[in-house]
Amino acid sequence: xxxxxxxxxxxxxxxxxxxxxxxxxxxxxxxxxxxxxxxxxxxxxxxxxxxxxxxxxxxxxxxxxxxxxxxxxxxxxxxxxxxxxxxxxxxxxxxxxxxxxxxxxxxxxxxxxxxxxxxxxxxxxxxxxxxxxxxxxxxxxxxxxxxxxxxxxxxxxxxxxxxxxxxxxxxxxxxxxxxxxxxxxxxxxxxxxxxxxxxxxxxxxxxxxxxxxxxxxxxxxxxxxxxxxxxxxxxxxxxxxxxxxxxxxxxxxxxxxxxxxxxxxxxxxxxxxxxxxxxxxxxxxxxxxxxxxxxxxxxxxxxxxxxxxxxxxxxxxxxxxxxxxxxxxxxxxxxxxxxxxxxxxxx
Numbered sequence: 001x002x003x004x005x006x007x008x009x010x011x012x013x014x015x016x017x018x019x020x021x022x023x024x025x026x027x028x029x030x031x032x033x034x035x036x037x038x039x040x041x042x043x044x045x046x047x048x049x050x051x052x053x054x055x056x057x058x059x060x061x062x063x064x065x066x067x068x069x070x071x072x073x074x075x076x077x078x079x080x081x082x083x084x085x086x087x088x089x090x091x092x093x094x095x096x097x098x099x100x101x102x103x104x105x106x107x108x109x110x111x112x113x114x115x116x117x118x119x120x121x122x123x124x125x126x127x128x129x130x131x132x133x134x135x136x137x138x139x140x141x142x143x144x145x146x147x148x149x150x151x152x153x154x155x156x157x158x159x160x161x162x163x164x165x166x167x168x169x170x171x172x173x174x175x176x177x178x179x180x181x182x183x184x185x186x187x188x189x190x191x192x193x194x195x196x197x198x199x200x201x202x203x204x205x206x207x208x209x210x211x212x213x214x215x216x217x218x219x220x221x222x223x224x225x226x227x228x229x230x231x232x233x234x235x236x237x238x239x240x241x242x243x244x245x246x247x248x249x250x251x252x253x254x255x256x257x258x259x260x261x262x263x264x265x266x267x268x269x270x271x272x273x274x275x276x277x278x279x280x281x282x283x284x285x286x287x288x289x290x291x292x293x294x295x296x297x298x299x300x301x302x303x304x305x306x307x308x309x310x311x312x313x314x315x316x317x318x319x320x321x322x323x324x325x326x327x328x329x330x331x332x333x334x335x336x337x338x339x340x341x342x343x344x345x346x347x
Contacts (some may be wrong), residue, residue, distance in 0.1 A: 015101050034093040035064045042089040049085035049132060049172050054062035056083045059209035060103060063090050079104055085132070087171035106303035107117065110171050116291045118259055120155075123162055131170045132255030141175040150153065150338050153206060160209035161186050164292050183235070189295075197302040201233065206288075212297040214279075217246030225300035231309050233301075233323065240310065250290040251275035306323040 018158050035045065043063040047056045057074065061067045073096035074080055080124035088109030090099055110129050119125040120142055121135075121249070143158055153161060162182050169181060190205050198208045215229050235242055245266045253259045263270075271278070277286040311331035312322040316338060325331035 011164070016074055033095060035066055035069060035099070035326070036090065036092055036094055037065045037094050038063060038092060042093065045090060046082070046087065046132075046171060047085050048102065051083055053080040055082055056103070060090075060099065064096070066098070070099065073097060073100050077101075079281055085172045103201045107172070109270040112167045112169050113123040113165075114162070115294065117159070117162075118253070118290060120158045121290065122259065122260055123159065127178065130171075131169065131178065133175045133178070136177045136317060138178065141179050146177070152204070154288075157210070159289050159292060160206040162292060163189055163298075164294055194302055201301070201304075206296060207285055207302050209293065210285050210289045212293035212301045213291045214242070214244045214246055214286075215295040215300055216291055216293035217249075218244065219220055219320075219322065222294075222300075224295045224321055226303060226305040227307065227309070227324065228312065229297075229301045230306035230307050231312055233304050234308070234310055236284065238310075239283065241281075241283045242285070246290055247277050247279040247286050248273065250286075251277035287309045313338050 004109070017091070042182070043062055045063065048219055055073075057071065057080075061070060063107065064070050077097075079099050079100050084104065084107065087110055088103045088106060089108050090102060110130065110249040112127065113124045114123060117126055121139060124142055127133075127138055142154060142161075146300040147156055148158055151161060163185060167181065167184070167185070169178065173181070195205065198205055201208070203211070211229065211232055215225050215234065216226050219225055232242055232244070234240075247261045247271050248266050251273050252263060252270055252275075253261060254277060271280040274281060276282055277290065279286060307324075307325075308326045309324040311325040311328065313325075313331065313334045313335075315323045316320045325336045326332055
């Protein structure tokens with residue numbers, strides 16, 4: 001082999017190595033170089049369960065600089081053939097390879113929260129703001145009569161299955177899956193100990209929830225709730241109507257099918273409303289809860305303060321709290337003082 005031929009061969013080899021090096025470098029750049037366009041720690045991606053590749057790609061592509069390289073990587077890793085809905089977190093500085101790996105297999109739970117919902121319709125709407133299913137599909141499974149009957153509930157008490165808290169769920173959880181998760185938490189919450197306390201009060205868990213919803217509306221002070229609960233339990237035990245203002249407000253909203261109205265003060269005319277939720281008209285508990293009560297309100301009923309109070313009214317000397325009375329005469333004095341304060345302050 002002559003020297004010229006050797007030089008040519010060596011040149012070809014070197015050129016091939018250079019070309020291969022460029023090719024490998026380009027592949028590396030496509031797959032492993034950073035390709036994100038945001039400054040925060042993570043970029044959230046929500047891919048619908050029924051998304052095709054084009055839909056999913058456009059959602060993911062909002063987070064990257066070079067969409068062509070992202071597409072090349074997606075096709076190379078056959079992501080375009082296996083789209084999975086869910087909630088995914090793309091970290092700052094992620095490569096295309098990392099991005100595609102994440103949206104293929106790392107569906108990340110979200111933290112779902114709810115409280116202070118007056119109706120199951122409101123709750124369905126609140127949940128639908130946080131997960132993929134819409135409010136109508138959620139409401140349908142939440143009010144399914146067969147399911148409710150199996151749980152010893154009905155349309156009025158359906159809300160009592162849902163305990164306000166923070167829950168980790170997959171964003172694309174099904175309506176049935178959401179309901180099952182809430183049922184599991186409900187069953188775990190109602191331990192034998194709590195059920196025994198409810199039974200000692202002559203109540204079912206649903207009835208405890210209903211009373212807790214009234215306690216929740218009566219006072220925002222967690223430390224006062226056991227005392228307020230004790231008042232209502234005393235009245236129930238003695239067959240005295242609850243006379244709870246929050247139930248009057250709820251009855252008015254429900255009778256007018258207007259839960260957006262703001263009622264700041266209960267008037268005497270409101271007390272005459274003939275509605276089963278009006279506890280000034282009807283003795284005992286209303287047909288169902290008037291709001292989703294905090295766990296503290298439920299526990300306040302189960303661990304109510306033992307006392308002889310039968311009445312309470314807002315305490316103008318200690319705002320947010322109430323003055324309690326054992327007799328009607330004492331209560332009338334407290335109530336008169338409250339009315340005078342209202343008049344002086346034009347409330």
